[in-house]
Amino acid sequence: MARRSAPVTKENMTNYTITIVNEHFSSTAEQEASDNIQAWSQAISSAITIAAEQVSHGNPFFGAEVKVTQGKEEIGRYVVSVGATPLKD
Numbered sequence: 311m312a313r314r315s316a317p318v319t320k321e322n323m324t325n326y327t328i329t330i331v332n333e334h335f336s337s338t339a340e341q342e343a344s345d346n347i348q349a350w351s352q353a354i355s356s357a358i359t360i361a362a363e364q365v366s367h368g369n370p371f372f373g374a375e376v377k378v379t380q381g382k383e384e385i386g387r388y389v390v391s392v393g394a395t396p397l398k399d
Contacts, residue, residue: 324380328353330360330390332374346378346385353378354390361392370394 323342326349330337337360343349353376361372373391377384 324349326352326385327379328356329377329379330357330374331377332372335360335364335374346380349378349380349385350388354388357390358392361390365392365394 323344326341326343328339328341328349330353337356339356341349341352343352357374357376360374364372371391371393373389375387376390377387379385
């Protein structure tokens with residue numbers, strides 16, 4: 311029998327700080343998430359959204375450090391990168 315998890319409500323959401331930094335860009339934002347996994351998913355999605363904008367404007371590559379913290383505790387750091395190269399027929 312599958313165990314049901316508690317529904318996500320405002321009361322069990324936690325504040326996380328997501329920081330995305332590279333040599334040309336820096337962004338820090340507070341976001342709510344139900345757990346560390348959801349916070350990481352939001353952080354990586356945010357970095358990919360920024361990367362898509364950069365790559366679509368002619369930059370062939372975007373890479374940034376993505377850091378998630380909860381209060382003073384660092385949850386972790388990743389490097390997220392996106393590149394695009396036109397194909398020749």
